[in-house]
Amino acid sequence: MLVVEDLHVSYGAIAAVKGISLKVKPGEIVALVGSNGAGKSTTLRTISGLIRPKSGSVVFEGKNLVGVPGHKVVGAGITQSPEGRRIFPKMTVHENLELGAFLRNDKAEIEADLDRVLELFPRLKERISQKAGTMSGGEQQMLAVGRALMGRPHLLLLDEPSMGLAPVLVDLIFDTIRTIRDQGTTVMVVEQNALAALRIGDYAYVLETGQVKTEGLARDLLNDPEVINAYLGG
Numbered sequence: 001m002l003v004v005e006d007l008h009v010s011y012g013a014i015a016a017v018k019g020i021s022l023k024v025k026p027g028e029i030v031a032l033v034g035s036n037g038a039g040k041s042t043t044l045r046t047i048s049g050l051i052r053p054k055s056g057s058v059v060f061e062g063k064n065l066v067g068v069p070g071h072k073v074v075g076a077g078i079t080q081s082p083e084g085r086r087i088f089p090k091m092t093v094h095e096n097l098e099l100g101a102f103l104r105n106d107k108a109e110i111e112a113d114l115d116r117v118l119e120l121f122p123r124l125k126e127r128i129s130q131k132a133g134t135m136s137g138g139e140q141q142m143l144a145v146g147r148a149l150m151g152r153p154h155l156l157l158l159d160e161p162s163m164g165l166a167p168v169l170v171d172l173i174f175d176t177i178r179t180i181r182d183q184g185t186t187v188m189v190v191e192q193n194a195l196a197a198l199r200i201g202d203y204a205y206v207l208e209t210g211q212v213k214t215e216g217l218a219r220d221l222l223n224d225p226e227v228i229n230a231y232l233g234g
């Protein structure tokens, strides 16, 4: 579904991604884990068209995405729920969710997807008329994921969904990501919380200083002594 090959991305003189290759198959959750500055977010933002790589290829459902601007990448079927959430604080939950469907005009289907998102996140249903900026961090995170789903992506990209959340909410978000996958949306998730990501992931890549250090089935990485020592707190 997604094939990234030998990706190189720099910010001026700083090389952030140095030859990353990865694959996402339909119906999977693929996790990108690794420590601060490993290049996880940069990889994700390059796939979603926010950054242009120096070299390498990004092919999604047979189409080359390098040089394709972000809004067109959304049209191609990839949406990203960004790190730091970026919901519209002055708009209501409902308006934020509607905005997630801005490229669509299939009204009945949009309504059906809205129902589905509110079923996935009952907390959002209770707060449908609340201004998004007044919600808690965890609720805003749910809204960001819900809004990304309203674009009905083939591939959902999630950047640090656990960031700033209490453990019980981390579990809730990750359970919901699994449900999203089970309902047919392919997911790629970037996480510093390697344990949470490897638990729900099907396949995973461990990044270190802009390169893939290890890759494999997530359940195998959970039992890999090197991964345990370096990323799972021993």
Ligand code: ATP
Pocket: 011, 014, 015, 016, 034, 035, 036, 037, 038, 039, 040, 041, 042, 043, 192
């Ligand atoms: P984290 O988990 O801390 O978010 P990450 O693995 O997502 O880390 P990136 O955000 O992709 O890492 O950053 C990779 C490298 O690129 C880092 O060294 C970072 O300082 C650098 N970098 C990221 N964004 C910029 C930018 N806008 N300008 C300059 N350097 C940047």
